[in-house]
Amino acid sequence: MRRLLLQLQAILLLALLLFAAVVKAHQQAYLLVGPSGAGKSTLTNLLTGGSGASPEGDGAHSVTKLPVAFTVQSPCTRSSFCPGTLIIDTPGFWDTGDLSADDIVTLVRSELFKHQLSSLAGVLLVLDGSGPRLQLANALQSTLAMLGPGVIPHVTVVITKADSVRPGGVTADEVLKHAQQVFVAAGGEAHRVVMIDSKTRPRATTIEALFEALPRGGAGGGYTLAGIDDLARKEEQYFADELKANTVTRTEQVPRVETRTVAKTVMANVAFTYECNCQKVCAKRALGICIKKKRVCGSCAGTRQEPRQQSEVVHETVYDAKTITELVNSKEYCRQKAKRRVLDELHRAVFGKRPTTTHQEL
Numbered sequence: 001m002r003r004l005l006l007q008l009q010a011i012l013l014l015a016l017l018l019f020a021a022v023v024k025a026h027q028q029a030y031l032l033v034g035p036s037g038a039g040k041s042t043l044t045n046l047l048t049g050g051s052g053a054s055p056e057g058d059g060a061h062s063v064t065k066l067p068v069a070f071t072v073q074s075p076c077t078r079s080s081f082c083p084g085t086l087i088i089d090t091p092g093f094w095d096t097g098d099l100s101a102d103d104i105v106t107l108v109r110s111e112l113f114k115h116q117l118s119s120l121a122g123v124l125l126v127l128d129g130s131g132p133r134l135q136l137a138n139a140l141q142s143t144l145a146m147l148g149p150g151v152i153p154h155v156t157v158v159i160t161k162a163d164s165v166r167p168g169g170v171t172a173d174e175v176l177k178h179a180q181q182v183f184v185a186a187g188g189e190a191h192r193v194v195m196i197d198s199k200t201r202p203r204a205t206t207i208e209a210l211f212e213a214l215p216r217g218g219a220g221g222g223y224t225l226a227g228i229d230d231l232a233r234k235e236e237q238y239f240a241d242e243l244k245a246n247t248v249t250r251t252e253q254v255p256r257v258e259t260r261t262v263a264k265t266v267m268a269n270v271a272f273t274y275e276c277n278c279q280k281v282c283a284k285r286a287l288g289i290c291i292k293k294k295r296v297c298g299s300c301a302g303t304r305q306e307p308r309q310q311s312e313v314v315h316e317t318v319y320d321a322k323t324i325t326e327l328v329n330s331k332e333y334c335r336q337k338a339k340r341r342v343l344d345e346l347h348r349a350v351f352g353k354r355p356t357t358t359h360q361e362l
């Protein structure tokens with residue numbers, strides 16, 4: 001019975017470890033960039049399965065004001081994201097309000113840091129395929145300026161609104177072909193350009209088409225944003241600071257039993273003999289007269305008290321001063337505080353002294 005229980009425990013542990021590994025494997029992030037009104041937020045909602053989670057606009061006004069990460073909720077299939085995947089929505093390239101491209105990257109770093117990720121599995125450059133001009137070349141330039149020159153292999157160009165009627169009778173295929181040419185000229189691969197329709201096609205079909213064109217951001221395959229490793233280093237430094245600040249030292253008297261041998265003087269009864277009952281008896285006679293006497297005594301035994309040296313084992317309670325070092329708050333608390341400090345620093349770097357009332361919390 002005991003053995004069976006142990007086996008069950010081992011199986012349960014293995015299953016938990018497997019589950020943790022699977023969840024960890026799905027912890028990856030995709031960044032959506034592109035001009036305002038292109039359909040980034042619509043796509044974010046489609047991918048995460050959280051309809052309306054990221055507010056969508058009417059295409060005429062810029063809506064998304066800050067980069068925000070959303071987590072995929074829907075169950076995964078062979079060709080879709082799994083729960084835990086992060087989709088980071090961003091403001092439109094040329095309509096970022098008060099934020100510079102650097103600010104946006106700082107906030108994207110902050111989102112990745114919050115979710116303990118150090119790289120992007122892919123970047124989705126979202127463009128409106130219904131307009132008179134795709135502006136892919138410009139958008140690619142902005143993407144490179146924002147994320148760095150090494151990002152191209154990690155970019156997937158997503159052309160939205162495949163369903164819309166284009167001016168001048170241009171077909172969706174022509175838009176796609178043109179985009180592939182521009183992307184290949186910029187160093188990209190043609191199969192990483194995809195045209196989707198988030199509105200009228202079934203969600204599964206759209207995700208499947210998109211999924212085919214995405215780079216797989218598996219182990220070591222992602223794009224690491226410059227400066228992201230510094231955040232982890234900073235967190236470790238702040239964690240060490242917090243541990244120090246939360247450590248107190250006090251002295252405690254700890255009792256201990258000490259055993260030792262001591263010399264002791266005790267009075268003991270000691271036996272002794274002494275002369276007793278002494279009398280004079282005749283030792284020599286001459287002519288009946290005693291001419292010499294001698295003293296004759298008996299022997300008597302007695303006891304008397306005499307001092308003696310004795311060793312004795314004594315047990316004594318003594319107190320030692322012990323220095324005790326302990327944390328006033330848990331390690332987890334220190335870790336959270338260190339993370340918070342890093343995030344606050346990023347927040348300050350972006351918003352500085354500007355009023356932050358309109359900004360969402362980092």
Ligand SMILES: Nc1nc2c(ncn2[C@@H]2O[C@H](COP(=O)(O)OP(=O)(O)OP(=O)(O)O)[C@@H](O)[C@H]2O)c(=O)[nH]1
Pocket residue numbers: 035036037038039040041042043055056057058059061062063064065090091092093160161162163164196197198199200
């Ligand atoms: N017909 C059609 N409309 C779409 C598609 N994708 C997005 N839209 C519409 O395009 C408009 C703009 O979409 P958003 O998702 O808000 O665009 P955005 O890129 O997030 O815009 P900003 O937040 O301003 O940067 C909305 O009215 C969407 O409904 C699509 O595939 N087909």
Ligand SMILES: [Mg+2]
Pocket residue numbers: 040041042055056057063064089090
């Ligand atoms: Mg948006």
